[in-house]
Amino acid sequence: MKTILVIEDDEADQLLHEVVIKRTRPDIKILKAFDGREALEMLATIDPMPQLILLDINMPVMNGYEFLELYSKRDDHTIPVIAVLTTSDHEFDKEQMAKFPVVKDYLVKPLQPSNMQALQDSVTQKRTAMPL
Known part of the structure; x- marks a missing residue:
């Protein structure tokens, strides 16, 4: 996992997420959007795509x-x-979130280091399951 997009309107929560992510994975690039529209605009223009979105x-x-x-x-x-x-x-x-197949996890704030390992495992699993 190389890039994470954090879609979060609260700056304090964004900062907290960034601290936890950087403590567990200092090599990860973190992109930020303050709402869904900003995130969609960002996702339409960036390449490569982030491997994980925290929403x-x-x-x-x-x-x-x-x-x-x-x-x-x-x-x-x-x-x-x-x-x-x-x-x-x-x-x-x-x-409501379970209705979206793209949602792989539902976490209650604050983000914990243990959550990051589970999310890393989900990303790795998805990558190995993708057809070549």
Whole structure:
């Protein structure tokens, strides 16, 4: 895993995520977007794609659900692993996220170092499962 995109509207949470990521994987490049629309614009122009997206649910402009609706429609085989990282521990939110096959994990903030290892494993698993 070389690049992570953090989609998070709260600057303090972005900083906290960055600290945890850098402590566990100092070699990773971190891209940041403050809402879903900014993230979609970024993803349309960057190459290579990030291998992991950490996605907040509650954001202004375009929230996590709206982002996933649009992002899931991409006809693109480079869709990375997406993990929802949110303050919500509500079953409703978990059920809504489960409707999106691109979402591989649902984590409650704050991001923990142990979460990073599990996410790394998901990225590695996806990479080895991709057809050549």
